[in-house]
Amino acid sequence: MELADARRRRADRARQVADLLRREVVGGGFDGGHLPLESALAREFGTSRNTIRDALDLLRDEGLIERCPGVGTTVAAEKFPHGLHRLLGLAETLREHGEVTNEVRAMGLIQPPAAVRGRLHLPPDEPVVYVERLRRLSGLPLSLDLTYLVREVGEPLFDADLVHNDVFVLLERIAGQPLGVAELTIEAVNADAHTAAVLDAPRGAALLMVERLTHLSDGRPVDLEFVRFRGDRLTMRGHLWRNTDDPGQQPGRRARDDR
Amino acid sequence: MELADARRRRADRARQVADLLRREVVGGGFDGGHLPLESALAREFGTSRNTIRDALDLLRDEGLIERCPGVGTTVAAEKFPHGLHRLLGLAETLREHGEVTNEVRAMGLIQPPAAVRGRLHLPPDEPVVYVERLRRLSGLPLSLDLTYLVREVGEPLFDADLVHNDVFVLLERIAGQPLGVAELTIEAVNADAHTAAVLDAPRGAALLMVERLTHLSDGRPVDLEFVRFRGDRLTMRGHLWRNTDDPGQQPGRRARDDR
Numbered sequence: 001m002e003l004a005d006a007r008r009r010r011a012d013r014a015r016q017v018a019d020l021l022r023r024e025v026v027g028g029g030f031d032g033g034h035l036p037l038e039s040a041l042a043r044e045f046g047t048s049r050n051t052i053r054d055a056l057d058l059l060r061d062e063g064l065i066e067r068c069p070g071v072g073t074t075v076a077a078e079k080f081p082h083g084l085h086r087l088l089g090l091a092e093t094l095r096e097h098g099e100v101t102n103e104v105r106a107m108g109l110i111q112p113p114a115a116v117r118g119r120l121h122l123p124p125d126e127p128v129v130y131v132e133r134l135r136r137l138s139g140l141p142l143s144l145d146l147t148y149l150v151r152e153v154g155e156p157l158f159d160a161d162l163v164h165n166d167v168f169v170l171l172e173r174i175a176g177q178p179l180g181v182a183e184l185t186i187e188a189v190n191a192d193a194h195t196a197a198v199l200d201a202p203r204g205a206a207l208l209m210v211e212r213l214t215h216l217s218d219g220r221p222v223d224l225e226f227v228r229f230r231g232d233r234l235t236m237r238g239h240l241w242r243n244t245d246d247p248g249q250q251p252g253r254r255a256r257d258d259r
Numbered sequence: 260m261e262l263a264d265a266r267r268r269r270a271d272r273a274r275q276v277a278d279l280l281r282r283e284v285v286g287g288g289f290d291g292g293h294l295p296l297e298s299a300l301a302r303e304f305g306t307s308r309n310t311i312r313d314a315l316d317l318l319r320d321e322g323l324i325e326r327c328p329g330v331g332t333t334v335a336a337e338k339f340p341h342g343l344h345r346l347l348g349l350a351e352t353l354r355e356h357g358e359v360t361n362e363v364r365a366m367g368l369i370q371p372p373a374a375v376r377g378r379l380h381l382p383p384d385e386p387v388v389y390v391e392r393l394r395r396l397s398g399l400p401l402s403l404d405l406t407y408l409v410r411e412v413g414e415p416l417f418d419a420d421l422v423h424n425d426v427f428v429l430l431e432r433i434a435g436q437p438l439g440v441a442e443l444t445i446e447a448v449n450a451d452a453h454t455a456a457v458l459d460a461p462r463g464a465a466l467l468m469v470e471r472l473t474h475l476s477d478g479r480p481v482d483l484e485f486v487r488f489r490g491d492r493l494t495m496r497g498h499l500w501r502n503t504d505d506p507g508q509q510p511g512r513r514a515r516d517d518r
Contacts (some may be wrong), residue, residue, distance in 0.1 A: 014453075015454060020375065024374060025455075045372050046374060059450050062448055084497075086500055086501060087501040113276075115279040116279065146275055168501075169275045181500050184343070184495075184498065185495065188468075190463070190464065193269075194271075204463050206485065217502075234446075235322070240343070240441045241441075242441075244344065
């Protein structure tokens, strides 16, 4: 029993340390990508080297760091920040982090199932444009996007450069008006075998799954998307306000929105 | 090669169907929790029964549905919506869905590591209050929360009812002012063995990992949290605007914020 308690305490401590280190790893907080020695980390966190090793194991299992005997611990992967401040396409939000390219895996006019028709407010028998893209940042697979578009704004995409452009930017050009609001849900799911293969991730890897229904600024819903982001490559960042009606918050909110 | 192509096409189709069904499953769209027969789904989605079976397998693997011979396919789990509209505690946001109770796994005054001290803007040697809670909704484990609080607002929590109250609500009472803004990051991670055991989830289960730094309305950062939500029990919901400065959007935004 005492042994089990000690084990539990050590695992709890390792999780605490891992969470604090994760942020520095993900945020590029370690100079040259090298983490401090285990002994230094043990001092910093006031814990044993065994606990530090457990914490580093957790981050290694997440694919964030690598541990090599003789070399030490180094940052293995970068997580890119996707803004939650405003509605942005992937290339727009990751502009500073590399070039987004899109592999179009499928594209065509289809008869939508009722679930799509309902959300896009379409009459029966009205076809939609379906686009499936594997999206890469600097050549590395980042997300798999399944997109249903109303015909009016979707059909002109057949002649557009989807490889180098966000659909959002193209839609605004086609519609001659800006996008308005998007309804968003965010979930965490495990990658099934086929999705894992497409995203070049291990089977079961944690994915950020985003469902997004985007409207034009005139209110029409035009774009229903199901996006699977690799969890080890992307983090969503935003701000939440306690009092959304407080006028004192609004200027601060806008200023932050624009960062 | 043709066989591989056919397999890929069928897997791609199954994913499309699963995504559309997922929303209806999660949103309670099926009467009495019973999904239609495979043959009806095949008609609805214009695809083969084999593809429907593959799609249902994907949702079963996510823990969302159960398939019993003779009984059919039923919804196995409810996903609860966590608002992304404003800064809310768990009990506040899930009020309509059940009772949130919190098991305090650890609580104490600790010397914070530099990473915590820096984010909470604390001088050296200033201790913080650490609270670790397993949070349940209607008795089911939902999240594991690691919380670091500045001493001034954290110490009074030792005498508070943490089992039945959100920390947010207690903090506002203690500080005598509302909370202000929180910086938020959202990631998807796989559950390590120990965390999985605490959350009663399979090892490797996808978790929504939220890091949140919350300020009082006077601007002071007081509450740094690391929250792991079970991915199969929670979905985050919000709205994003394309143009955050468009005054025409603001009234709509507020109205939606208050839903």
